[in-house]
Amino acid sequence: MSWLVTGGAGYIGAHIVRALADAGLASVVVDDLSSGHAEFVPEGVPFVNGSILDTALVESTLREHGVVGVIHLAGFKYAGVSVQRPLHTYAQNVEGTRSLLEAMQAAAVSNLVFSSSAAVYGTPDVPLVTEDLPKRPASPYGESKLIGEWLIRDQGIATADTQHPLRHTALRYFNVVGSGDPSVYDTSPHNLFPLVFEALIEGRTPRINGDDYNTPDGTNVRDYVHVADIAAAHVAAAKRLLAGEPLEPAYNLGSQNGLSVREIMDAMARVTGIDFTPEIAPRRPGDPDRIVATGELAARDLDWKNRYTVDEMVRTGWEARRNAG
Incomplete structure (x- = not known):
């Protein structure tokens, strides 16, 4: 009895695999290593090198490993690059999710935690983003995540009266940082911390x-949340699904307060011991002043909380990156 983690060789996925193990839940990983790393998968966890676009491969993996639920992270996550590569983004994130749902239906797997994104909201002009805010994604990436949520919702409706109705929730979050394991770090070429x-x-x-x-x-104020907290929320959602407990269709995993880029830079200098004064470059087009989400619903249902200070976020991420050499 295992959970399939798609994209489980990636930065966030690898943390979720570890959090599942800590909770006594077995897992199996499917990842095509387009941005993941095989060495991030813990020893003893079955690893299938392949794409979620390969429906037959996913279905056979679900059956072979007795999978009871899926935590779906696999996809193309670079919002800025998605503007130049919309077809690739839609293939990976929309067709990939459709393929996964088809494989789940064929294998009678009916629990799904979807790694969505606060990018579905676009650039809202409100102090705090709540789940019911209008969805106005500003990139193909954000659009693809919203369509993924729609696909999952519609499959849930379609299977509601069947023997294996799809039970699901989506977790939306912005900037995931830090490390919960010294051997796993963020390798994205686009994120602020790396x-x-x-x-x-x-x-x-x-x-x-x-x-x-x-x-x-x-400087911009954004939501920065520690990867270990994100992983814990995914596991809490998975456990509620297994137990048949009610869940909202979507949850924001937000910090409630946010941190400015300058606050991050100050913490970087403080924690690393490298004194520097950041260069000031021109604004990037379309960057809003502030985007911060509330996490009240997730706190109620998923034991969501921010357990790390900004210094701890920097310290854990810095240590993991330096361990990589």
Whole structure:
């Protein structure tokens, strides 16, 4: 009796695999290693090197490993790049999710936790993003995640009166940082933490894109949440599904307060011991002043909370990156 983690060789997925094990739940990983790393999969966890677009492969994996539920993270997650590669984004995120749902139906697997994104909201002009806010994604990536939620919702409706009705929830979050295991770190070429880490390692000065936003210190305010907390929320959702307990269709995993880019930079210098003054570059087009989500529903149902300070987020991420050499 296992959980399939699609994208389980990635930064977030590998943490979820470890959190499942800590909760006494077995897992199996499917990942095509387009952005994941086989060495991130813990020893003893079955690993299938393949794509969720291969419906037959996913179905055989579900059957072979006695899978009772899926935590679905596999996809193309780079919002900025998705503007240049919309067809690839839709193939991976929309067709990939449709393929997975087809395989789940064929194998009579009826529990699904979907890794969605707060990108479904676009750039909302409100202090705190709530789940019922209108969805106005601003990139093909955000659109693909919203369509994924629709696909899952519609499959749930279609199977409601069958022997194996699909039970599901979606978790929406922004910027995942830090590390819960010294052997797993964020390797994205687009995320703030790895960009700063690489600059410091290479002796370059990190950069802030714009310091004239309508925020207390002039830099963007964003939701930064620790990867271990994100992993714990996925496992809590999986356990509720297994127990037949009710879940909302979607939850925001938000920090409630947010952190500015300058606050992140200050913590980087403080924690790493590398003194630097970040360069100020021009704004990036379309970057809003502030995007922060509430996590009240998730706190109620998924024991969601922010257990790490900004310094701990930086310290755990920095240690894991330095361990990689």
